[in-house]
Amino acid sequence: MSVLISLSKVTKTYKLGDDVEVSALRGVDLNINEGEFVAIIGPSGSGKSTLMHMIGILDQPTTGTVELEGKNISKLTEEKLAELRNKHIGFVFQAFNLLPRTSALENVELPLIYSGDSALVRKQKGEESLRVVGLGERMDHTPSQLSGGQQQRVAIARALITKPSLILADEPTGNLDSKAGDEIISLLKDLNKQGNTIVLVTHEREIAEQAKRIVEIKDGQIISDKKIK
Amino acid sequence: MIPIGEIVRLSIQSLLRNKTRSILTMLGIIIGVSAVILLVSIGQGLQNYITQQFESLGSNLVIVLPGKVGGGGGGFGAPNIAGSKLSLGDVDKLSRIGGAVESVGAGIEMPSSVSYLGKTKYTTTAGLTAEYQKMRNLTVSSGRMMSESDNRAGRNVVNIGPGIVDSLFGGANPIGKQITLGGQKFQVVGVLSKIGSGGFGIDVNSFVVLPLTTAQKLFGMKSVQAIGIKAKDKDSIPEVIRQVKKELSKRLKEDDFSVVDSSSLVATINQILGVVTLALGGIAAISLIVGGVGIMNIMLVSVTERTREIGLRKAVGAKPKDILIQFIIESVTLSVVGGGIGVLIGFLGALAINQFISTTVTFWSVALAFGVSAAIGVIFGVAPAASASKLNPIDALKYE
Numbered sequence: 001m002s003v004l005i006s007l008s009k010v011t012k013t014y015k016l017g018d019d020v021e022v023s024a025l026r027g028v029d030l031n032i033n034e035g036e037f038v039a040i041i042g043p044s045g046s047g048k049s050t051l052m053h054m055i056g057i058l059d060q061p062t063t064g065t066v067e068l069e070g071k072n073i074s075k076l077t078e079e080k081l082a083e084l085r086n087k088h089i090g091f092v093f094q095a096f097n098l099l100p101r102t103s104a105l106e107n108v109e110l111p112l113i114y115s116g117d118s119a120l121v122r123k124q125k126g127e128e129s130l131r132v133v134g135l136g137e138r139m140d141h142t143p144s145q146l147s148g149g150q151q152q153r154v155a156i157a158r159a160l161i162t163k164p165s166l167i168l169a170d171e172p173t174g175n176l177d178s179k180a181g182d183e184i185i186s187l188l189k190d191l192n193k194q195g196n197t198i199v200l201v202t203h204e205r206e207i208a209e210q211a212k213r214i215v216e217i218k219d220g221q222i223i224s225d226k227k228i229k
Numbered sequence: 230m231i232p233i234g235e236i237v238r239l240s241i242q243s244l245l246r247n248k249t250r251s252i253l254t255m256l257g258i259i260i261g262v263s264a265v266i267l268l269v270s271i272g273q274g275l276q277n278y279i280t281q282q283f284e285s286l287g288s289n290l291v292i293v294l295p296g297k298v299g300g301g302g303g304g305f306g307a308p309n310i311a312g313s314k315l316s317l318g319d320v321d322k323l324s325r326i327g328g329a330v331e332s333v334g335a336g337i338e339m340p341s342s343v344s345y346l347g348k349t350k351y352t353t354t355a356g357l358t359a360e361y362q363k364m365r366n367l368t369v370s371s372g373r374m375m376s377e378s379d380n381r382a383g384r385n386v387v388n389i390g391p392g393i394v395d396s397l398f399g400g401a402n403p404i405g406k407q408i409t410l411g412g413q414k415f416q417v418v419g420v421l422s423k424i425g426s427g428g429f430g431i432d433v434n435s436f437v438v439l440p441l442t443t444a445q446k447l448f449g450m451k452s453v454q455a456i457g458i459k460a461k462d463k464d465s466i467p468e469v470i471r472q473v474k475k476e477l478s479k480r481l482k483e484d485d486f487s488v489v490d491s492s493s494l495v496a497t498i499n500q501i502l503g504v505v506t507l508a509l510g511g512i513a514a515i516s517l518i519v520g521g522v523g524i525m526n527i528m529l530v531s532v533t534e535r536t537r538e539i540g541l542r543k544a545v546g547a548k549p550k551d552i553l554i555q556f557i558i559e560s561v562t563l564s565v566v567g568g569g570i571g572v573l574i575g576f577l578g579a580l581a582i583n584q585f586i587s588t589t590v591t592f593w594s595v596a597l598a599f600g601v602s603a604a605i606g607v608i609f610g611v612a613p614a615a616s617a618s619k620l621n622p623i624d625a626l627k628y629e
């Protein structure tokens with residue numbers, strides 16, 4: 001199995017004032033391999049989201065290195081990072097982050113606009129992606145016409161559309177009731193079975209236990225990392 | 230790089246999905262552009278109207294007005310009609326100059342009312358010599374003009390405009406009928422045709438013309454209000470002006486009269502109205518700038534409002550440049566569409582106002598207003614667009 005993302009000695013420090021600093025990550029080493037289903041668990045404020053931003057190359061570490069498919073990203077321009085995110089990473093957020101008053105299909109197509117695909121290709125891939133998450137019948141619905149669970153499915157379809165190397169989900173069930181949450185988790189499990197690499201951030205033990213590997217984080221440091229299946 | 234057509238589509242889609250915000254943003258530009266077009270059309274209309282009035286006075290005309298008029302110290306004085314020291318004697322003297330002076334006429338004008346069989350109409354009555362009628366291009370469509378002998382004898386005869394025929398006679402033939410004017414009876418001898426000039430702002434249609442001496446008796450005046458001198462041709466105008474000044478200076482003080490030729494008077498008035506038009510346009514242009522600041526303001530607010538959207542776009546692969554272009558196109562679209570609507574409203578408004586006072590929509594005002602509004606879209610759109618493109622995707626996504 002090849003290494004997809006590799007973090008070594010990564011720290012992240014936020015400056016709040018002239019001498020107030022918050023260390024969100026304090027020396028994290030982590031490899032994510034192709035085909036894995038990793039849960040990152042830890043209490044609120046432990047640095048999960050910060051870690052996810054590093055994995056998703058949304059942000060650069062203060063010190064340490066992040067490599068995507070063996071390539072150090074710290075020297076890259078913002079333009080290049082955007083291109084890499086577009087190609088390699090699919091994000092799923094707690095708050096869904098769909099564009100309001102915009103159909104499910106158009107929401108799903110969004111990443112393809114920035115990769116320069118034609119309208120026809122976007123439509124085909126968008127429809128396919130929505131069918132994968134079971135929303136083939138709801139393509140023209142806007143977010144307000146969809147339930148929370150359905151909205152999160154749209155977000156997952158959007159993350160899937162570029163066939164990314166990695167899907168990152170930050171508390172994807174945080175805004176959902178337990179039934180809808182379970183459905184989202186089993187959808188992620190299915191996607192993993194089909195070969196997608198998934199990193200799931202959560203603070204709930206039962207949810208983390210659905211993954212194949214659990215990375216536990218506390219105060220910005222990894223305190224355990226074990227495979228469970 | 231994503232194709233520009235795609236970003237344009239994105240931007241327009243985003244504007245359409247936020248109709249209220251878009252319309253509110255455009256409002257300032259709409260008001261500014263339509264105000265520029267409307268105000269300039271009023272100024273321009275006034276200018277054209279006055280030029281027309283002068284042109285109907287006839288060409289190669291030198292006019293003597295009482296008091297100090299125009300030029301002088303850079304100001305523009307109105308003729309001193311009430312204190313006029315010009316007299317019929319001056320008219321005689323001027324007509325004896327000969328040479329380049331072809332003919333000399335004079336006139337007075339007073340507001341008055343005319344009545345016939347209990348119907349009354351308020352209008353302007355002019356007393357004109359036969360020569361002055363000719364200079365003003367007045368003609369009759371029926372009956373006869375007033376002659377020099379009518380003038381010398383001071384006969385109570387009158388020419389009336391077609392509008393007076395309509396309102397006093399119900400359109401029936403008025404020739405030979407007696408109308409009442411200032412308590413005296415006058416016989417209608419002719420009906421004026423619609424062409425020619427009734428004087429400033431006075432329509433020939435509702436004009437009443439008496440022989441000059443008759444009018445002087447009726448209004449108890451010894452002076453005349455204006456003397457018209459027709460020059461042989463355009464080139465002789467300066468010479469005529471010189472001779473007229475010389476002749477009048479023998480009897481009158483320099484401040485008692487002014488000699489102007491119609492074309493230079495038109496030029497002076499046009500110059501003044503041009504400044505007025507420009508000032509009106511300038512005032513309206515300020516509202517256009519205010520509209521631009523409005524666009525910037527709402528676009529800035531919308532950057533804050535749309536932080537999440539921007540963060541998301543960046544997370545899924547939008548480059549800073551893509552966001553920058555999208556926001557600039559949004560604000561340019563708003564200002565151009567707003568400018569277009571403003572042009573339309575300005576046009577329609579000018580058309581509506583044209584029912585009451587004459588307006589002329591000028592190409593330069595439309596081009597300027599539209600150009601400025603488009604430029605405003607770019608200039609005032611850059612700051613919000615730049616701040617949007619610089620947003621950090623993480624901060625943007627966290628924004629609640």
Ligand SMILES: Nc1ncnc2c1ncn2[C@@H]1O[C@H](COP(=O)(O)OP(=O)(O)O)[C@@H](O)[C@H]1O
Nearest residue numbers: 014022023024043044045046047048049050051
């Ligand atoms: N932009 C930021 N500025 C300052 N402090 C931050 C910022 N983002 C996160 N932090 C701090 O870093 C720590 C880790 O945050 P986060 O990664 O969001 O934790 P989690 O997702 O596990 O709740 C927290 O103490 C948080 O307050």
Ligand SMILES: [Mg+2]
Nearest residue numbers: 048049050170
């Ligand atoms: Mg978090």
